[in-house]
Amino acid sequence: MLNNQGRPTSAGENAGTSHGTFTGNRALIIEEALLFESGRLEVTGVDIEEPEAFTPRLGGLERSPEIGLPGLSEPETMRHFVRLSQKNFGIDTGLFPLGSCTMKHNPRLNEKIARLPGFSDIHPLQPVSTVPGALAVIDHLAHYLKTLTGMPAVAMSPKAGAHGELCGMMAIKAAIAARGEGETRKVVLVPDSAHGTNPATAALIGFQVESLPARPDGTVDSADVRKALGPHVAAIMLTNPNTCGLFEKDIIGIADAVHEAGAYFYCDGANFNAIVGKVRPGDLGVDAMHINLHKTFSTPHGGGGPGAGPVVLSEKLAPFAPFPYVVNARVLIERQEEVMNGETPFGRLTAFHGQMGMFTRALTYMLSHGADGMRQASEDAVLSANYIRVSLHDLMSAPFGDQPCMHEALFDDSWLKETGVTTLDFAKAMIDEGYHPMTMYFPLVVHGAMLIEPTESESKASLDLFIATLRDLALAAKRGETERFSGAPYHAPRRRLDETRAARQPVLRWTQPEPVKDAAE
Numbered sequence: 001m002l003n004n005q006g007r008p009t010s011a012g013e014n015a016g017t018s019h020g021t022f023t024g025n026r027a028l029i030i031e032e033a034l035l036f037e038s039g040r041l042e043v044t045g046v047d048i049e050e051p052e053a054f055t056p057r058l059g060g061l062e063r064s065p066e067i068g069l070p071g072l073s074e075p076e077t078m079r080h081f082v083r084l085s086q087k088n089f090g091i092d093t094g095l096f097p098l099g100s101c102t103m104k105h106n107p108r109l110n111e112k113i114a115r116l117p118g119f120s121d122i123h124p125l126q127p128v129s130t131v132p133g134a135l136a137v138i139d140h141l142a143h144y145l146k147t148l149t150g151m152p153a154v155a156m157s158p159k160a161g162a163h164g165e166l167c168g169m170m171a172i173k174a175a176i177a178a179r180g181e182g183e184t185r186k187v188v189l190v191p192d193s194a195h196g197t198n199p200a201t202a203a204l205i206g207f208q209v210e211s212l213p214a215r216p217d218g219t220v221d222s223a224d225v226r227k228a229l230g231p232h233v234a235a236i237m238l239t240n241p242n243t244c245g246l247f248e249k250d251i252i253g254i255a256d257a258v259h260e261a262g263a264y265f266y267c268d269g270a271n272f273n274a275i276v277g278k279v280r281p282g283d284l285g286v287d288a289m290h291i292n293l294h295k296t297f298s299t300p301h302g303g304g305g306p307g308a309g310p311v312v313l314s315e316k317l318a319p320f321a322p323f324p325y326v327v328n329a330r331v332l333i334e335r336q337e338e339v340m341n342g343e344t345p346f347g348r349l350t351a352f353h354g355q356m357g358m359f360t361r362a363l364t365y366m367l368s369h370g371a372d373g374m375r376q377a378s379e380d381a382v383l384s385a386n387y388i389r390v391s392l393h394d395l396m397s398a399p400f401g402d403q404p405c406m407h408e409a410l411f412d413d414s415w416l417k418e419t420g421v422t423t424l425d426f427a428k429a430m431i432d433e434g435y436h437p438m439t440m441y442f443p444l445v446v447h448g449a450m451l452i453e454p455t456e457s458e459s460k461a462s463l464d465l466f467i468a469t470l471r472d473l474a475l476a477a478k479r480g481e482t483e484r485f486s487g488a489p490y491h492a493p494r495r496r497l498d499e500t501r502a503a504r505q506p507v508l509r510w511t512q513p514e515p516v517k518d519a520a521e
């Protein structure tokens, strides 16, 4: 007997027991074999005509053995990919409170607009004269990004937040070099609560990273920044709202100190979704800031992309923005590829203009929400996070005391002390309850951190159920019901995995198993 993975099972081994099933399936959770395991070499789902006789022109390099790709019929193919898609958890499946990642709803209207043939069927190498609409989308979006941030320029091409950091920091490096200080200003200050991409970006382009400690309230003290500044400092990279979900209240003092010392202020704007329509980073003294369109402006986010991370730039940095960019030249919108007005771009960051599909979606989100709608989304995101924070604070401990948060609520694990339950166990038990876990163990400065970002998209009923679930789990942990946690998840398609091994030694290749020898041979 073969189960769904094509592996032998003996009838009755699992059937009828409370521990398993004959097929390996559990009701609608269906085990799915690899195509190599379920497909057959002699089968194909499509009819392809035999090629006409031809003379090989590969000079003897043609493949001679069979390629060995397994085939499936159309219904088998459909089932395979639909089942795989059902193994995903996404924002369309349920509440996805992954702090710092902002898994907000992607409105279907965005999808509809991005699929219009005038947007979806164009090619980046088309003549400029045939794509004025696409260039107008980029130009309009750039305009709104500048308006919302209060910044005079924007580089649209970076393809993710981290790529935006690279872009902004390369502009800063080029500006410093143009001032003749490239050899002396080598240090970038980064708070120790920063996202790992900040120090990694600075180091990647040759800066030395100096860490800044936070105050007991979780924010950076402008006095500490002043002490660290000097003629050796090129820039500070500061996240606002920061990775602890708090607004950096000294931000203007920090910007002033940085500028007085001749350095630049790079703001990590990944959390801009908390302050859109409320605060303009340009008014705070920011010189460069990336905006994760996939967080703040609702473009799809997951599976590693595609993202988009445009970078807004101050007047001092604008001349160093990379190619290509779009200028609105009176009537014709055209691509700007040549150096003009004495500008000194640091070069080209991407082959083309960036993630066109994301631009279309982000602009749709902006236009359909309007200025008041975007402001309300920020307010609701902050309200939801504070509702969760206040509803759980009698059971779970907050690292920086009982203060309001921005768009995400941060807890530590001191409340779990002596329960035998860890942050990881707690998160795994959430999976059994049908929730994607919150962000765990980040920010690194908080022991056993649990960072919960509900976003503005959840209804009050949805938040109430989530809160009730977390309260139930927290009380179970406190009552010592460790079994509910230690083996969790119990109900997921896979039980607890060795995540370190999965990340460090991913098995990405299928190896054909040895043929089973017949005992009679």
Ligand SMILES: Cc1ncc(COP(=O)(O)O)c(C=O)c1O
Residues within 6 Å of the ligand: 100, 101, 160, 161, 162, 163, 195, 197, 239, 243, 268, 270, 271, 292, 307, 309
């Ligand atoms: C604070 C912060 N900075 C930077 C990034 C990097 O953004 P991306 O994942 O788009 O590269 C993230 C991503 O989660 C973030 O939370």
